[in-house]
Amino acid sequence: MTEKKEIKVGESLSIAYLGPKASYTHQAALDAFRDESYTLDPQITIEDVFSAVQAGKAYRGVVPFENSTNGSVVFTLDLFADLHNRYPDILVCGESYIPVQHCLLGHFPDDKRGPSATPNTASNVIESPLSSGAVTPTNREPIPQKPTARPIGDLSRIRKIYSHPQAWGQCKIFLNAYLKGIERQDVSSTSRAAELVSEDESGTSAAISSAIAAKLFGLKVLAKGIEERGDNTTRFFVIKRKDTDDDRITDQVANDQEQASAEQWKSLVSFTVDHANPGALAHSLSVFERYGLNLTSINTRPSGVENWNYIFFVEIKGRKIEGNEDEGEVNQALRDLDKVCRGRRWLGSWRNRLRDSV
Numbered sequence: 332m333t334e335k336k337e338i339k340v341g342e343s344l345s346i347a348y349l350g351p352k353a354s355y356t357h358q359a360a361l362d363a364f365r366d367e368s369y370t371l372d373p374q375i376t377i378e379d380v381f382s383a384v385q386a387g388k389a390y391r392g393v394v395p396f397e398n399s400t401n402g403s404v405v406f407t408l409d410l411f412a413d414l415h416n417r418y419p420d421i422l423v424c425g426e427s428y429i430p431v432q433h434c435l436l437g438h439f440p441d442d443k444r445g446p447s448a449t450p451n452t453a454s455n456v457i458e459s460p461l462s463s464g465a466v467t468p469t470n471r472e473p474i475p476q477k478p479t480a481r482p483i484g485d486l487s488r489i490r491k492i493y494s495h496p497q498a499w500g501q502c503k504i505f506l507n508a509y510l511k512g513i514e515r516q517d518v519s520s521t522s523r524a525a526e527l528v529s530e531d532e533s534g535t536s537a538a539i540s541s542a543i544a545a546k547l548f549g550l551k552v553l554a555k556g557i558e559e560r561g562d563n564t565t566r567f568f569v570i571k572r573k574d575t576d577d578d579r580i581t582d583q584v585a586n587d588q589e590q591a592s593a594e595q596w597k598s599l600v601s602f603t604v605d606h607a608n609p610g611a612l613a614h615s616l617s618v619f620e621r622y623g624l625n626l627t628s629i630n631t632r633p634s635g636v637e638n639w640n641y642i643f644f645v646e647i648k649g650r651k652i653e654g655n656e657d658e659g660e661v662n663q664a665l666r667d668l669d670k671v672c673r674g675r676r677w678l679g680s681w682r683n684r685l686r687d688s689v
């Protein structure tokens with residue numbers, strides 16, 4: 332996806348993304364903003380991306396939203412839930428699908444590293460899933476899955492693995508088979524994990540990250556394609572501030588090209604319901620059916636108001652038309668939703684990119 336923008340001579344627009352360089356979000360940012368007039372600006376956390384866009388320091392932001400194997404990125408959903416009203420002007424204005432092939436990155440034993448780089452003799456280090464019992468049927472897993480990837484190097488010295496929390500769930504089978512019981516540490520991104528391992532003098536840590544990160548941080552690929560599904564894909568959102576000047580231009584151009592194809596668009600809305608009222612959620616969802624709007628995803632997060640109350644995120648096929656609140660199916664559905672839900676927040680419309688990439 333490539334965004335259009337009004338080009339002002341000499342101006343470089345900043346795109347905030349979850350960094351450091353070589354994160355999957357970096358790849359998504361490169362995919363969405365190919366034009367050289369954009370400057371990609373790595374941030375430490377997903378929240379920093381929201382803050383930079385909300386504060387107007389960044390023209391756009393790129394954040395992970397969901398993974399095809401491991402589901403929603405809850406950090407991002409919580410920022411959209413915005414329980415403390417810190418990001419009132421953030422809207423989604425684009426999406427990007429990036430195939431995610433994870434590698435285990437680390438050091439080979441012959442790397443010149445510190446004295447502690449001695450083999451880990453802990454009995455819980457599994458060298459082969461086939462001989463180790465890791466694929467033995469159990470009550471919990473009667474048909475155990477075998478990892479599709481095998482280590483290229485020796486993993487016996489690894490004592491700690493770093494990665495982004497989303498990655499663990501995408502590589503469960505490999506980790507269970509070859510690195511069961513090894514300490515795992517969550518870090519802010521997979522490329523940050525690679526950076527930390529590159530700084531580890533002992534040579535006994537590893538990262539789940541990308542092959543690009545291996546090159547950037549000078550690490551060895553100890554195993555490749557360790558995700559459990561070959562079609563593993565993460566979806567990223569491009570976010571903007573709702574009052575960004577260039578939107579009018581972007582939307583206008585898009586409008587001319589696609590007047591008749593609301594199907595080509597997706598929209599996100601969040602709402603809360605009165606949990607004491609039976610049917611409150613069903614009534615809220617029925618407004619989309621009423622206007623023939625197909626739902627493409629539903630998520631929930633705790634509402635922050637009361638335990639066991641939720642904020643619902645609904646994604647639909649269709650586009651909100653700005654200006655005239657009574658025009659178009661999405662506008663009408665939102666008007667009806669306001670009558671049945673407790674509170675609602677509009678979170679944007681953007682071009683559907685699913686068919687472009689997978």
Ligand SMILES: O=C(O)C(=O)C[C@]1(C(=O)O)C=C[C@@H](O)C=C1
Pocket residue numbers: 349353354355356357395396397398404431495497498519520521522565
């Ligand atoms: O850590 C990164 O490299 C990211 O860009 C984040 C992220 C995510 O949050 O889903 C992106 C893609 C992968 O699914 C794993 C991690």
